[in-house]
Amino acid sequence: MRAVRFTHWQSAPELVEIATPAPGPGEVLLEVDAAGLCHSDLHIMEWPEGTLPYALPFTLGHETAGTVAALGPKTTGVSVGERVLVYSRWGCGSCWHCRQGMENVCERSAAELGGHGGGVGRDGGLADYMVVPSVRYLVPLGDLDPVSAAPLSDAALTPYHAIKRCLPQLRPNGSAVVIGVGGIGHMAVQILRALSPLRIVAVDLRADALRLARDAGADSALLASGLTAAELRAEVGAAGATLVLDCVAADATLELAAAAVAAGGTLCYMGRGGGTLPVAPGRLPFETTVMIPTWGTPAELLEVVALARAGAIHTEAERFRLHEAVGAYERLRRGEVVGRAVVTPRS
Ligand SMILES: [Zn+2]
């Protein structure tokens, strides 16, 4: 089968031909229908060897929708032909966090687990087929379009998890700021719109992304270039934003985020831009919470899929074929993808 594999640190992935994997006991083989390309994949490609405890090579793709092609010995709970979405953060299943359903913060290290999950250290969905180690990582898709559904497993799940934790704070006279309206940001705007009465202010460097933000439900969309903290604060309201989601998280955006957040509000460090946020009295308003979300839980992915099936959230997707994936990553790096780049191996 074909697979887009990450073979050498600090280099582009390669499209290669490898043996189709066979599912072991308890495992499931999927024929991949769609796989989203995430900005965090670019960081995996950029960071020097030793930053991540991953063994190379592995197949990229941690946002996967597929059709069950075969079951391993003693696997039960899904049927061949069923269409599913993959939860790609694979924990140990037995530590306290995992038993609470919080596999996103499994207590065992990625080195012990052989990676963070499918497409993040272990073989993911940018291939014709993918093996998923347990049916507990599969969510039935029903009649959802796989291209629209694949990015739900990270681009929607991660902001959903962060927003859900803040729900009691989200009151009608509050506001939210979303910085960076890419794959995650455009889902964050829609999830806020679906779950809260907040006034939503979106910020991005690209005019296309601002249009996407308005379509997604933002009340106001501001061009980031030259935007001062005072201008953002004026748009948000004097009290500041109840919730700020920084989907970029570079030094400059974190500075904007810190200036926008309200006393008692929450600042979410969502992106993997590597910026530093100084936390001290005077640097952030009093009673501010800083959160660094990572993924969500498998149960929250069920909720996200329910939101999508209800028509409340929708992925803006640009489609690519499998042999175009390496080039699509380059377009993503250059900021040329609007919404999510999604690869469809069967096309
Ligand atoms: Zn991701």
Ligand SMILES: [Zn+2]
């Ligand atoms: Zn665990």
